[in-house]
Every structure is written in C-alpha cells, then in structure tokens.
Amino acid sequence: MCGIIGCVGRGDETLDTLVHGLAKLEYRGYDSAGVALATDTVDVCKKSGKIDDLRAALESRTLSGPVGIGHTRWSTHGPPTDENAHPHRDCRGEVAVVHNGIIENYQSLRDELASAGHEFRSDTDTEVVPHLIEDALADGANPETAVREAIARLEGSYAVAVVIAGVDAIFAARNDSPLVLGIDDGEEGTGDAPGGAYYLASDVPAFRDHTDRVVYLDDGEFARLSSRGWRVTTLDGEPVEKAVDTVDWDPEETGKSGYDHFMLKEIHEQPRALRQCLRGRVDELSGTVDLGDLGDLTPRAVQFVACGTSYHAAIYAAQLFEEAGIPAKAYLASEYASKTPPIGDALVIGVTQSGETADTLSALREARRRGARTLAVTNTVGSTAARECDHTLYIRAGPEIGVAATKTFASQLAALNLLSLSVTSVSDSRDVIAGLRELPGAVQEILDDSNAEAVAETYGDAGAYFFIGRGLHYPVALEGALKMKEITYKHAEGFAAGELKHGPLALVTENTPVFAVVTGDDEMARKTIGNVKEVEARDAPVVAVTDGQSDVERYADHVLRVPDTHRRIAAVVANVQLQLVAYHTAAQLDRSIDKPRNLAKSVTVE
Ligand code: M6R
Numbered sequence: 001m002c003g004i005i006g007c008v009g010r011g012d013e014t015l016d017t018l019v020h021g022l023a024k025l026e027y028r029g030y031d032s033a034g035v036a037l038a039t040d041t042v043d044v045c046k047k048s049g050k051i052d053d054l055r056a057a058l059e060s061r062t063l064s065g066p067v068g069i070g071h072t073r074w075s076t077h078g079p080p081t082d083e084n085a086h087p088h089r090d091c092r093g094e095v096a097v098v099h100n101g102i103i104e105n106y107q108s109l110r111d112e113l114a115s116a117g118h119e120f121r122s123d124t125d126t127e128v129v130p131h132l133i134e135d136a137l138a139d140g141a142n143p144e145t146a147v148r149e150a151i152a153r154l155e156g157s158y159a160v161a162v163v164i165a166g167v168d169a170i171f172a173a174r175n176d177s178p179l180v181l182g183i184d185d186g187e188e189g190t191g192d193a194p195g196g197a198y199y200l201a202s203d204v205p206a207f208r209d210h211t212d213r214v215v216y217l218d219d220g221e222f223a224r225l226s227s228r229g230w231r232v233t234t235l236d237g238e239p240v241e242k243a244v245d246t247v248d249w250d251p252e253e254t255g256k257s258g259y260d261h262f263m264l265k266e267i268h269e270q271p272r273a274l275r276q277c278l279r280g281r282v283d284e285l286s287g288t289v290d291l292g293d294l295g296d297l298t299p300r301a302v303q304f305v306a307c308g309t310s311y312h313a314a315i316y317a318a319q320l321f322e323e324a325g326i327p328a329k330a331y332l333a334s335e336y337a338s339k340t341p342p343i344g345d346a347l348v349i350g351v352t353q354s355g356e357t358a359d360t361l362s363a364l365r366e367a368r369r370r371g372a373r374t375l376a377v378t379n380t381v382g383s384t385a386a387r388e389c390d391h392t393l394y395i396r397a398g399p400e401i402g403v404a405a406t407k408t409f410a411s412q413l414a415a416l417n418l419l420s421l422s423v424t425s426v427s428d429s430r431d432v433i434a435g436l437r438e439l440p441g442a443v444q445e446i447l448d449d450s451n452a453e454a455v456a457e458t459y460g461d462a463g464a465y466f467f468i469g470r471g472l473h474y475p476v477a478l479e480g481a482l483k484m485k486e487i488t489y490k491h492a493e494g495f496a497a498g499e500l501k502h503g504p505l506a507l508v509t510e511n512t513p514v515f516a517v518v519t520g521d522d523e524m525a526r527k528t529i530g531n532v533k534e535v536e537a538r539d540a541p542v543v544a545v546t547d548g549q550s551d552v553e554r555y556a557d558h559v560l561r562v563p564d565t566h567r568r569i570a571a572v573v574a575n576v577q578l579q580l581v582a583y584h585t586a587a588q589l590d591r592s593i594d595k596p597r598n599l600a601k602s603v604t605v606e
Contacts, residue, residue, distance in 0.1 A: 001600040002086075002100035003028045003072040004179065005206045006161045006170045009197035009227045015063050018070035021199070021206035023051050024254065027262070027401040028202065029600030030072035031080035036087040036096035037065035038163040044096055046071075046085035066227065067168055069161045071098035074600050077106070078123025087163075088127040090134035091119055094165040097133070099126040100202055101177040102605050104156035129160060137164075144224060147171040151222070152235055157358065157605065161200060169226035172200050173235060174217045177604050178356045178384060181215040181223060181230060182207035183244055198225040203602070204247055205254045205399060215242045216382040245382055254399050261593045263402035263487070267579050268447055271440035273397040273407040277414045278436055287430035289422040294391055297375065297423045299347035302328040305336050305363035306351035307603070309405035309482060310412060312475040314351045316571060317416035319472055324424030334606065336363035340370075348372040351416070353400065353408040354602040355383020362606055364389060377415055379408050393419060402594045403601045404487050406579050409479060413572045414439065428566075435566030442563040442573050452580030455543055455558050459513045460588045465490065466508065466540075467578070468497040468531060469517035470524045472571040476517050480578035487586040487593050497531040510539040515578065519562065519570035521549040529555065543581075545574045 003025030010017045018035045033054040034046025043063045047053040051072070071086035078084040087096035103109075106125035109132065114120065118131040132150035141149060143164045151160060157176035163169075172179060182199030199207035200223065204214055217223060217232065221240055224231045232240045259265035282289050302321050304314035314330035321328035331339060333350070348367035352360045355378035364374050364385065376385035376392045379400065386392040397411035417436060421429050459465070465484050469477035474496045481494035495504050497516070508514065514535045518528045532542055532555045544556035547564040560577040562570065586593050 001028050001074045001602050001604045003030065003202045003206065004069070004098050004100055004159055004161050004200065006069040006172065006200040006225065007197065007207070008067040008168070008170055008225050009184070011066060012064070014065060014068045015058070017210070018068050019051065019055060019058070020209070021201060022054070022070045022072055024205040024208070025072050025202060026051060026595060027403060027601050028072065028074070029403060029595060030074050032073045032082070032085035033071065034085045034087055035063065035068060035070040036163055037063045037068040038096070038165055038167065039065040040166050042089065042094055042096045042163060042165045044087050044089060046082060046087065048080045048082050048085055067163055067170060069096065069098050069163050069170060076102055076605060077125045084122045084124050086126060088122060088124060088130055090130035092134065095130040095133045095137070096163050097126060097129045098161050099129060100159045100604060101157035101175075103128065103154050103158060105154070109153065129154070129162070133162065133164070143167045143169070144171060148222060148235060148237065159202060169224055170200060172217070172223045172225070174221060175219050176358065176361070178202050178602070179217045180204055180382070181217065181225065182211045183213040183215060183230065184211040196227070196229065198230050200225060205401075208247065208254065212247050213244050214247055214382065215244055216387065218387065247381070249398055254401060260587070261402065263404050263406060263583055263593050266400055266402050266407045267576065267583065269398065270407045270410045270576065271444045271447070273411050274414050274440040274443065276396040276398065277411045278418070281418055282433050282436060284430070284433050284437055287433055289418050289433070291393060291418060291422050294393060294422070297347060297391065299326060299423060300345035301347070302326055303341060303346045303348045303367070304328070304330040304351060305333040305348060305360055305367070306330065307333050307357055307359050309409050309479060310351040310353060310360070312479040312482070313409060313412035313416060314349075315475040315478070316413055316472055317351070317420065320416065320420040320568070321424060324420060324426055326424055331363065333357070333359040333363040337366045343367065343370045343372045346372055347375060349375045349377060350385050350389065351377045351412060352385050353379045353405055353412070355380040355385035356602050356604055358604050358606045361385060361388070377412065377419070379411070403596055403599050404483055404593070409575065410443070410572050417568060431566055432568055435569040438565060439569050439572060442565050442569065443576050445563050446573060446576045450560070450577060450580050452560060452577055453584040455560060456581050456584035456588060458558065459541065460585055462513050463491070463509070463511040464507065465492040466504065466512055466514045467492070467494040467517070468500060468514060468528065470497045470528050472568060473517040473519070473574065476571045476575050476578070479575055480515055480582070483579055483582035484585065486596050486599060487582055487591055488589055489591060489597070497528045500531055501534055505534065505538065508535055508538045508540045510541070513541040513543055515543045515545060515581070516552065516556070517545045517574045518550055518552040519547045519574065520567055525550045525552070532556070545577050
C-alpha cells in the first residue's frame with residue numbers, strides 16, 4: 001500500500017532523508033514513487049517503477065528545500081504512470097500533496113473543480129486535494145486553514161501530507177489510514193523545540209534511523225510540523241494532547257543482516273521472535289500463563305476476524321477455543337459485516353500483524369458498533385487496532401519487512417496458544433506450556449537441518465502445488481499454499497485432507513506435488529495417510545511433513561522432518577518447513593521474494 005514520508009528541519013539533507021525513508025517503506029508494496037520539496041516554489045520529481053528509477057530521475061534535477069514530502073504509490077485509481085505518481089500539484093504548482101487511502105467522493109469533487117476551470121493531469125482520486133487547497137488559498141484562507149478546509153470535504157480513507165510554496169511546514173491529517181510523527185529533540189506535548197527535526201510517515205521504519213520518539217495520529221486529527229516544532233489538533237483546530245512514545249526496536253532490525261532476502265532473515269529469526277513472545281508470560285511449574293494487564297476476559301464465545309495469513313492463525317486459534325469448550329469461529333474480516341453473526345457475550349478478536357489492515361479494522365469496528373468487547377492480537381505497538389480495541393495482546397515478533405508473513409505467523413500461533421491457556425481451562429496445560437518452551441529450539445533444529453531446498457529443486461517446475469492437513473494442520477496447509485502462491489506466482493492450494501476426494505482430486509497428476517502435514521500417530525494422522533494413499537495412487541509425488549511417529553513416510557517421495565512435539569506445537573514447526581520450500585522455490589525462479597508483484601505488506605484499503 002502507499003507509503004508516506006515527510007520531514008522538516010533536516011536542512012540540506014531533506015531530499016536524502018525523504019528518499020531513504022521511501023526505501024524503508026518499499027516493503028509495503030508500490031509501483032511508483034515521488035518527492036516534493038518546498039521553498040518559495042514547490043519542486044516535484046516522480047517516476048513510475050522502483051525507487052532506483054526515482055533516484056535516476058533525481059540525478060538530472062536539483063531539488064532542494066528545508067521541507068519535503070515523499071510517496072510510494074500502490075495504484076488504485078489509474079495505472080502506474082509518471083503522471084499518476086504522487087505528489088500531485090494544483091494548477092499553479094504551489095501546493096503538493098501525497099495521499100494513502102481512497103477518496104470516495106473524488107468524482108463529484110473533480111467534476112466541480114473541473115467545471116470551475118481546474119485542470120487535472122492524472123487519473124487519481126488524490127489530485128482533487130491540491131486543487132481544493134488552491135481554491136481555499138485563492139479565497140484568502142491562510143495555508144493551514146486552506147488545508148483543513150480541503151480535508152474537511154473529503155469522504156473515505158486518507159492519510160494526507162501537504163507542502164505549500166513559501167511555507168516552512170508540513171500539514172497532515174488522517175482518517176482510516178496510518179500516520180505517525182517522528183520527533184527529534186521535541187519537548188513532550190509542547191511542540192516547542194527550535195532546531196529540531198520532525199518527520200511523518202505511514203510507518204516508523206521510514207524515520208527510525210533518525211529518532212525513536214513517535215506520536216501516533218488518530219482518526220480525525222490534524223498535524224502541523226515545522227522547524228519550530230509540532231502540533232496536533234482536531235480537524236476543527238481544537239488542540240489535542242498527544243503522548244510521545246518510544247519504539248523499542250533497533251534500526252538494525254530492519255536491515256537484511258547478510259541474508260539474501262528479508263523473508264529468509266525473518267524465517268531464521270523465528271526462534272528469537274518466539275522467545276520474545278513467550279518471555280515472562282509462562283510458568284512451567286504451575287502450568288499457568290500470565291498475560292499482564294490484558295484484564296479479565298473470560299469469554300463465553302469468541303469470534304475471530306482476520307485476513308490472509310492472520311486468518312489462518314485465527315482458524316488455528318478457533319480450534320483451540322472450541323477444544324476448550326468455548327464456541328469459537330474464525331471469519332474472514334472482509335466478510336464479517338455481511339455475515340452479522342450474533343454478538344451475545346462474544347469477545348471479538350482481531351488478529352492482525354500490522355494492526356492497520358482496513359478489512360480487519362472495519363470488522364472490529366462493526367463488532368464494537370454491535371456491542372462486542374474487542375481484543376487486538378497484533379505485532380505493532382501503537383497501531384490502529386491496538387489503539388481502538390478494548391484489549392491488546394502483542395505477539396512481539398519484531399519488525400517484519402518481507403511482504404510474506406513468516407515469523408509473525410509463528411508468533412501469532414504462540415500468542416494465541418497463550419491466550420487460550422490464560423482464558424480457558426486446558427486439561428494438559430502443563431504439556432502445552434512445556435511444548436511452547438521447547439518451540440524456539442524445535443524451530444532452530446529445522447532451520448539448522450532442513451532439506452527444503454532440495455525438495456524445492458526437485459519440484460521447481462511443477463504445474464501446481466497442493467497442501468493437505470487435518471485439524472490444526474488444516475490452517476498450516478492453507479498457509480503453506482498461500483506462501484507458495486504469493487512468492488512463486490505458481491498455482492498452489494491448501495485443502496482439508498478429507499476434502500481432496502470431494503473435488504480437488506481431479507486436479508492431481510504426476511506433475512502436482514502434494515505436501516501432506518502428518519504428525520503424531522492418532523486417528524487423525526491415520527485418516528490423512530489414507531488421503532495420501534489416494535494421491536499416491538494417482539501418481540502424484542508426495543512430500544510428507546512429519547515427525548516420524550506414523551508410517552506416512554512409506555507413501556512419500558520426500559520427507560521434511562520436524563521434531564516430535566506437542567500436537568499444538570507441531571503445526572508451528574511444520575509450517576517452518578513449508579515456508580522454506582516456498583522460499584527456495586521462489587529463489588530458484590528468481591522472483592521478487594520480498595516484494596511480490598501486486599501485493600502490499602499493509603493493506604489499508606477495503
Ligand atoms: O497485517 P495483517 O496481519 O492484518 O495482514 C493481513 C494479510 O494481508 C497478511 O496476513 C497477508 O496475507 C500476508 N502478508 C501474506 O503473507
């Protein structure tokens with residue numbers, strides 16, 4: 001999704017700061033990029049393509065100024081062309097605007113502005129904003145009021161940042177799209193710090209190299225950043241007291257640390273992420289879990305809302321709650337409002353790594369409107385989900401840059417295990433806790449000794465990939481397929497193992513490897529092995545992901561071994577093998593692994 005950066009107070013380094021910030025936002029997914037710097041004029045440089053294309057375009061330009069904004073665009077209105085890239089300007093070229101989100105009433109605003117004589121140069125919804133500001137300025141409003149008046153006319157979702165010729169400030173506002181301020185040398189709450197440098201961005205990594213002090217804007221808020229300080233008000237100008245938070249992760253964590261891709265680095269970070277997730281939360285001796293100030297949850301029923309990988313974690317968690325006798329269901333967040341399940345005493349849990357996914361936020365808001373208590377299970381401190389929900393459980397995975405979710409999925413599963421242990425009564429809680437304690441080591445064992453790369457080489461040119469599993473391994477099968485398709489661009493599907501024979505079996509051939517997740521040696525494992533035999537009889541290659549407890553290996557062409565662990569934990573470790581297969585398959589195909597085509601890390605539109 002689009003990424004915004006802005007800075008003031010960096011003097012001659014303004015342009016470099018903006019471009020560096022944009023590079024840090026690349027992980028969000030984008031197809032064009034641009035910057036605007038303001039002095040007595042506003043200069044813009046923007047290009048479709050990658051940030052390197054923007055850098056190349058900047059070589060033949062001299063852009064300078066003490067205040068600037070930048071943007072990476074993920075197309076919604078109009079194709080990725082130079083014209084459609086942000087920043088967008090007004091007719092006189094004195095106002096420049098970057099925007100993340102969707103302006104729903106842009107067509108009527110555009111018609112109105114066009115009939116008043118404004119000329120549009122792009123297909124975007126965003127371009128109405130500089131023209132609205134231009135009109136307000138022409139009517140005599142001062143720059144800040146002009147921006148407020150223009151923003152007040154917008155309907156939809158937006159994070160907007162604006163610079164104006166001759167004005168030493170950035171104006172910004174948010175509604176339903178994330179925006180965070182970075183404060184360097186500012187005094188808390190006063191905004192009175194001559195000589196400071198101030199930033200704004202869609203996400204902290206954009207300016208984390210410069211400061212760790214942040215202010216999260218909320219919906220309906222308006223910010224003014226200048227070299228003299230920062231100020232937050234409502235859109236109507238009422239002052240808002242904002243807390244300055246400190247982010248506790250190191251800028252180094254957002255580097256590749258020698259790995260070829262962020263995805264591989266993040267797969268390898270899983271043991272550490274899991275340890276962080278568990279630290280201080282479990283007591284093995286007493287078999288208890290302490291989730292700190294989560295409050296008294298004791299739900300009678302649970303509804304999960306989530307998207308993509310997080311939805312797979314939600315399916316897994318729903319089963320844990322069901323097993324503990326608490327009715328639970330996982331909903332695709334984008335479908336939740338149309339299902340309107342009865343809320344009753346249900347706790348609605350949004351599972352979202354970013355805490356900014358528009359579909360999930362919208363489902364959580366719908367749940368709250370209907371009287372539910374809400375809990376965010378998220379990785380991102382200060383995210384919208386964390387701020388809007390009644391309770392928050394952090395998964396503590398650390399920053400995840402690769403678009404493909406890996407360590408955050410593992411940490412979600414661990415955190416949801418902790419949640420289920422803390423609010424339900426689980427008969428073998430001591431065993432689960434012991435399993436959780438062993439989990440980081442079990443993942444490390446796989447990372448140290450996986451043959452996933454060889455398996456990926458064997459099946460690199462397969463026509464399609466299928467993944468099957470039962471019970472807690474069903475979401476693992478779905479996740480294995482999602483990872484494979486999103487980074488290899490090849491067809492991959494996950495199925496409940498028993499469903500294969502009800503249709504998908506027609507797709508199975510000698511050119512479609514089937515990855516079967518089978519751990520333990522219980523009734524469920526035996527039934528899955530039955531499904532493996534059905535596949536084998538149709539000549540499909542079988543890759544068993546197994547702990548060696550059952551005899552599934554007899555029917556498999558390849559084995560991806562996982563340690564023998566508690567059945568809840570087996571799902572987490574099995575998934576690591578599938579992450580590695582997807583990664584190595586994509587690497588062989590030379591795909592853009594960290595930024596797969598058409599995808600974004602943080603999906604902030606519905
Ligand atoms: O930030 P979220 O967890 O809410 O994101 C939801 C999905 O967009 C996300 O899980 C997506 O499916 C993964 N990046 C895929 O690897």
